[in-house]
Amino acid sequence: MEPSYLQLYRKGKLEEIKNRLTQSLENCNICPRNCGVNRLKGEVGFCKTTHLAKVDSFFLHFGEEPELVGRGGSGTIFFSWCNLGCIYCQNYPISHLGEGREVSKEELAEMMITLQDNGAENIYFVTPTHVVAQIVEALSLAIQKGLSLPLVYNCGGYESVETLKVIEGVFDIYMPDVKYSDDSVASKLSSAPNYWEVVKEVLKEMHRQVGDLVIIGGIAKKGLLIRHLVLPSRLAGSFKILDFIKEEISVDTYINIMEQYRPCFNAHYIKELSRRPTIEEFKEVLDYARKLGFYRGF
Numbered sequence: 146m147e148p149s150y151l152q153l154y155r156k157g158k159l160e161e162i163k164n165r166l167t168q169s170l171e172n173c174n175i176c177p178r179n180c181g182v183n184r185l186k187g188e189v190g191f192c193k194t195t196h197l198a199k200v201d202s203f204f205l206h207f208g209e210e211p212e213l214v215g216r217g218g219s220g221t222i223f224f225s226w227c228n229l230g231c232i233y234c235q236n237y238p239i240s241h242l243g244e245g246r247e248v249s250k251e252e253l254a255e256m257m258i259t260l261q262d263n264g265a266e267n268i269y270f271v272t273p274t275h276v277v278a279q280i281v282e283a284l285s286l287a288i289q290k291g292l293s294l295p296l297v298y299n300c301g302g303y304e305s306v307e308t309l310k311v312i313e314g315v316f317d318i319y320m321p322d323v324k325y326s327d328d329s330v331a332s333k334l335s336s337a338p339n340y341w342e343v344v345k346e347v348l349k350e351m352h353r354q355v356g357d358l359v360i361i362g363g364i365a366k367k368g369l370l371i372r373h374l375v376l377p378s379r380l381a382g383s384f385k386i387l388d389f390i391k392e393e394i395s396v397d398t399y400i401n402i403m404e405q406y407r408p409c410f411n412a413h414y415i416k417e418l419s420r421r422p423t424i425e426e427f428k429e430v431l432d433y434a435r436k437l438g439f440y441r442g443f
Contacts, residue, residue, distance in 0.1 A: 166278035192275035201245035220265025230336035233412035253283035326382030
């Protein structure tokens with residue numbers, strides 16, 4: 146299965162997408178925050194990122210979903226900063242403190258090629274939302290160097306549907322981490338007061354573009370893969386999220402229900418977040434997913 150971005154490139158449409166995204170940085174509306182800053186002139190909004198992407202690391206990752214890892218590993222590129230402000234983020238040195246270095250489009254393209262040359266099954270962008278323009282700019286260069294792997298968009302779900310429509314066909318696998326079904330919780334824990342309303346439309350658009358996850362020879366090639374982290378004290382509103390996915394997306398959705406929450410960063414300031422979920426809290430989410438008929442992932 147050929148990645149769809151190669152078709153966009155051959156038809157000249159990838160260049161059009163790059164230009165539209167770059168223009169969006171002049172009065173930034175790349176994500177739902179609509180900060181309105183001119184990132185091309187060095188101004189920064191919530192994500193603290195200008196016209197250059199900042200990368201913390203890139204490597205072959207063997208700790209992700211088996212369908213992404215395969216034999217060669219997932220070719221991971223970790224971007225610094227984030228358009229969410231999760232107070233419990235396990236990667237807070239990267240997302241909140243901005244560890245990493247700014248890279249040119251040529252360097253970013255070379256990272257993709259290096260990962261491919263080292264046997265990666267895909268190119269796996271972690272926290273790409275605020276740097277999608279820079280990714281697409283580098284992608285054209287990487288294609289010229291022979292890039293042909295599926296592209297994975299691993300995000301926090303807080304996306305602009307308008308931006309998603311612009312990048313249709315660029316990414317083969319959308320991988321949103323759906324965090325909450327309560328806007329007040331999202332506001333308190335991630336500084337995203339309209340998160341639930343946003344992520345519902347995001348999931349619909351992502352599924353419209355790529356459909357359910359397609360796995361060939363044990364390797365994910367295209368589609369939607371949803372992650373959901375179970376929080377203590379039912380803070381995430383997991384049942385409501387699962388209800389929505391079944392009713393509005395697909396019961397064939399691949400869902401990774403995750404149990405690895407632990408108090409990090411500023412989580413200790415919130416009593417309910419200051420402990421790990423109990424076995425019972427995690428199991429009840431799994432059981433509910435099975436009750437609804439979900440069968441892929443977990």
